[in-house]
Amino acid sequence: MSKTYSISELASEFDVTTRSIRFYEDQELLHPTRRGQTRIYSSKDRVRLKLTLRGKRLGFSLAEIRELFELWDETRSGSEKQLHLMLSKISERKAALEQQMKDITMVQLELESAEIRCRQALEELNEKHPATAK
Amino acid sequence: MSKTYSISELASEFDVTTRSIRFYEDQELLHPTRRGQTRIYSSKDRVRLKLTLRGKRLGFSLAEIRELFELWDETRSGSEKQLHLMLSKISERKAALEQQMKDITMVQLELESAEIRCRQALEELNEKHPATAK
DNA sequence: TCTAAGCTTTACGTTAACGTAAACTTGTTT
DNA sequence: AAACAAGTTTACGTTAACGTAAAGCTTAGA
Numbered sequence: 073m074s075k076t077y078s079i080s081e082l083a084s085e086f087d088v089t090t091r092s093i094r095f096y097e098d099q100e101l102l103h104p105t106r107r108g109q110t111r112i113y114s115s116k117d118r119v120r121l122k123l124t125l126r127g128k129r130l131g132f133s134l135a136e137i138r139e140l141f142e143l144w145d146e147t148r149s150g151s152e153k154q155l156h157l158m159l160s161k162i163s164e165r166k167a168a169l170e171q172q173m174k175d176i177t178m179v180q181l182e183l184e185s186a187e188i189r190c191r192q193a194l195e196e197l198n199e200k201h202p203a204t205a206k
Numbered sequence: 207m208s209k210t211y212s213i214s215e216l217a218s219e220f221d222v223t224t225r226s227i228r229f230y231e232d233q234e235l236l237h238p239t240r241r242g243q244t245r246i247y248s249s250k251d252r253v254r255l256k257l258t259l260r261g262k263r264l265g266f267s268l269a270e271i272r273e274l275f276e277l278w279d280e281t282r283s284g285s286e287k288q289l290h291l292m293l294s295k296i297s298e299r300k301a302a303l304e305q306q307m308k309d310i311t312m313v314q315l316e317l318e319s320a321e322i323r324c325r326q327a328l329e330e331l332n333e334k335h336p337a338t339a340k
Numbered sequence: 341t342c343t344a345a346g347c348t349t350t351a352c353g354t355t356a357a358c359g360t361a362a363a364c365t366t367g368t369t370t
Numbered sequence: 371a372a373a374c375a376a377g378t379t380t381a382c383g384t385t386a387a388c389g390t391a392a393a394g395c396t397t398a399g400a
Contacts, residue, residue, distance in 0.1 A: 080376070090377085095358060109365075109378060123316075129309050131265045133356075147324065155328050162321050169310050169317075175263050176303050176310075182257075183303075187296050190281065194289050214346075224347090229388060243348055243395075267386075341400100348395070358384090365378070370371105 077113040079104075082121055096124060099134050101141065130172070140165075211247040213238075220259055230258060233268050235275065264306070274299075 083090045096102050097111075101124050104111040113121075120141065127137040140161070147158045217224045230236050231245075235258050238245040247255075254275065261271040274295070281292045 078376085089358080091360085092358065094378090099357090111377085126309050126313060128357095129265070129306065130313060131263070135356090144320065147327075150327070152328065152331055155324050155331075159321065159324050162317050162324070166314065166317055169314055172263065173307070173310055175260050176307055179260060179264060180300065180303055183296050183300055186278065187293065190289050190293050190296070193281075193284070194286065197286055197289075212346085223388080225390085226388065228348095233387090245347085262387095269386090343398105343400085345398090346396090348393100350392085350394105352389105352391085354387100354389070356386090360381105360383075362380085362382105363378100364380105365376105367374100367376085369374075 074115050076115075077118060079111050079113065082113055082118060086121060086125055088121075088125070093121070096121070096134070099138060101134060101138050130169070208249055210249075211252060213245050213247070216247055216252060216255055220255060222259070227255070230255070230268070233272060235268060235272050264303070 079090050079093055083093060093102065097104065102113070102117050102120055104113045104117055106112065124134070124137055127140075128134075143158050143161055147154050150158070213224050213227055217227060227236070231238065236247070236251050236254055238247045238251055240246065258268070258271055261274075262268075277292050277295055281288050284292070
């Protein structure tokens with residue numbers, strides 16, 4: 073009897089619209105059960121929603137996210153072939169994430185130096201213009 | 207007389223289509239000059255293209271990237287107000303990037319443990335099935 | 341002179357990821 | 371009974387970021 077959630081509970085917890093959540097179901101990322109016609113979300117669904125949103129923030133498409141979910145499900149009782157496929161997908165993703173880490177680091181460095189140049193420009197303004205006090 | 211580039215040179219160097227490069231110009235991310243009707247790209251344009259692609263990999267929209275370029279250009283001879291605006295945009299971006307770093311780290315951990323579980327499953331298969339040699 | 345490569349503009353098509361609106365059911369509160 | 375809140379389905383609309391022709395210039399080479 074683990075916990076369940078309504079669609080609006082999940083929507084407000086993760087700050088997405090119910091429209092999005094239904095859309096994710098349509099794309100087979102979530103598989104809520106029903107009571108009557110009302111959707112009931114398990115904690116597994118909740119985890120999947122969380123993972124979905126995280127994946128999105130990382131630039132994965134919904135299709136890619138779905139592919140990962142499916143692979144993982146198939147893998148859970150998988151043949152050797154499935155397991156190897158999963159391992160190769162995993163290392164694909166790992167490589168992509170490492171590239172992203174590098175990109176982020178580069179941009180962070182650029183932002184740092186941009187910030188420094190901004191502050192210097194401000195100081196120069198204040199020397200010519202020591203007026204605007206405090 | 208610094209170096210210049212043709213559209214297809216840049217396209218093949220960065221592995222994008224010429225269509226995309228022209229589209230970026232349309233969105234005012236690039237500003238090549240012309241010889242006759244042919245576009246000539248400066249090394250500044252090349253840098254901007256590189257930054258654009260990096261920004262895209264990080265999930266920025268073209269509009270956001272353009273906004274950053276414009277802010278930076280305005281800032282280069284900017285008023286105090288411009289400089290402060292730029293600083294606040296910079297810290298916005300820094301915060302977003304930190305969140306992304308966290309996301310990546312989380313996903314990397316999940317991939318790690320998924321990989322481990324895969325390898326264990328493979329070992330178990332090999333114990334029941336020590337056949338497929340080498 | 342013809343052709344081929346590489347460039348150009350113009351413009352309609354496409355995909356992903358929802359937004360938005362309309363009309364309906366179901367349960368519960370006044 | 372009436373009205374409300376929260377859920378549902380159906381379906382058309384929207385935006386971003388290009389893809390994909392189609393048709394025309396321009397210049398080096400056979």
